Amino acid sequence: MKTEVILFVRDNIDWRNMTVDKLKEQKLRASPRQLERIAEWNETKNISYFEYRRQLTNIAAQSWAQVEQVSAIIKADYKLLRRLLKGAANPSKDYRVLITDDDDWFAPHVADMLLSRSDFEILSWPEIRYSTIRKRCEKGRRSFGSTNYAVSSSGYTSVTQEDRHHLIRTHARAATQTPTELVTIEEVMLDCSIKVDNESSVTEYALKPERIEQHTPLWANDYIQQLEALNQLAG
Secondary structure, three states, X not given: OEEEEEEEEOOOOOHHHOOHHHHHHOOOOOOHHHHHHHHHHHHHOOOOHHHXXXXXXXXXXXXXXXXXXEEEEEEOOXXXXXXXXXXXXXXXXXEEEEEEOOOOEEOOOHHHHHHHOOOOOEEEXXXXXXXXXXXXXXXXXXXXXXXXXXEEHHHHHOOOHHHHHHHHOOHHHHHHHOOOOOOOEEEOOOOOEEEEEOOOOOOOOOOOOOOOEEOOOHHHHHHHHHHHHHHHHHO
């Protein structure tokens, strides 16, 4: 059986043509407070928030394109991803899936690492977040749940229908909802991905005190430079 790596982006948002009304209509998890912050951003910054998000996605897409050995990048096509992981779309292939938001970065070697493993169900690695407030990468100790994990076909099919949803869709609940009695979660101590904390704008994510180690992988330097140039432009 052939093994392939897929990079799956949770959302496929047209930021270029996005408006607040469209954001509300599409139910893109925007809370009232986030909508207030978007309005504040647009009043105080040099570029609109949606343009800023478009450029963040462009930076992330550059990192995805640099990942070697990825067979496909699938954006928000959950029906296709489920069929692939269950074997319905191509039973002769085994898939290992990297799951990401549209503004996060992956290391060029991450797919090679997944393919080098003889078998796994869920594989995670240390969480690294880039703080736009402190302008640095911070390495944490928390388990998988944002962009720092991959799931295989066998891992996906080992859990219940509801747990499968959390694994590929609701990253905030992936770690807490995944039943460890049904699926094996392994960890590798490699720098494979970076979660971008856009803290200067509308995110409601609160930094955790356990994320105390400053650590910047060499492969991330170009993306950091682009992000900081964008932040300077935004003002």
